[in-house]
Amino acid sequence: MLLAIDAGNTNVVFAVYDGSRQLGLWRISTLENRTSDEYAVWLTHLLKLRSIRPLDIAGAIIASVVPTATWQLRRLCREHFNCDPLVVGAPNVDLGIEVKLDQPNEVGADRIVNAVGAQLRFPPPLIVIDFGTATTFDVVDDDGAYAGGVIAPGINLSLDALFMAAAKLPKVEIEPVQQIIGTGTVSAMKSGIFWGYIGLIEGLVARIKAEYGERSRKPMTVVGTGGLSKIFHRQTAAIDHTDGDTTLRGLVTIYERNKR
Known part of the structure; x- marks a missing residue:
């Protein structure tokens, strides 16, 4: 095992x-x-x-x-x-994926593993959005190589910062809301966080696709992963699929590759 x-x-x-x-x-x-x-x-x-x-x-x-x-x-x-x-990241571990960056060692292990795990289910090119402590947008190019990405503050991190910095604002949970205009402090905060992140997702995905489109004519598939990805599932057309097992699938694959 x-x-x-x-x-x-x-x-x-x-x-x-x-x-x-x-x-x-x-x-x-x-x-x-x-x-x-x-x-x-x-x-x-x-x-x-x-x-x-x-x-x-x-x-x-x-x-x-x-x-x-x-x-x-x-x-x-x-x-x-x-x-x-x-x-993952140790010199003796074969990741089975090319990292097309100036400083490959700077990339977080989770981001590389996500790039490995995502393309086992979805053909590249891909944008893998991992909703964790940070929200990361990682690009897997046409050849299946890791080509870089974007790092933004995570949802809960933003909520904690808002709660700590504003004395009169309570701590709230992130959840989907349908009404944009909040009728109270809590509803306004929930709307701002939820729809603010929808805007972040849609804006960055559109810009990544526009920039990457100069290199490839293939359409990019967007995959959401991480514990908070389910909150945004079907709430925006920018995310094509959600896959909670991306990271672990990548780890198993890398282990089997090195075992062989």
Whole structure:
């Protein structure tokens, strides 16, 4: 069995696979001071509920944008699952995708993994929008290579900043709203965040397509992923598909490629 770990700025996601079949999926908040032993106590208990033993884990792969978490997660795999994990971005890991950037090492591991995972379901060229702590727009070109993208503040990050900076504004949850003009503070904030991000999505997608269209005559497919992607599903024509398994599918594929 394979343990796939996606460590983001907000959550760390753990998934166990038997071949291509997912046996379990769990997430825990990202804390820089969380130790490998703390991860182990939490994770082994959840594995036991699915009748999965630590000895059943034969390999592991990690994609992480949090360096302190990476070190602890590698230690978790070595000490509690007796396997040396592949780490996306390490020199010895073959990603199976060309990164057409001036400084390839600057690209977050999650963005590369998304580019790998998305084109397993959708033919390039692609725009992959990942709604996480940051909202990223990543371009996969006609040849299936990573060609760059855009990074914008995430939805919850924007909400937190608004709440912290404005004394009289309450903390609200993001959800689809149909009425643009709010009749109260809360409804006005929900409208601003939701429709503001719709505008962000539609504006950036249109500009990316216009710029990329100079290089290719193929139409670009837009794929939304990440936990908040469902909020915008079918709310805008700019997103063609949503796919919550993009990152994990990419991790499994990269692991299998290196295993071979």
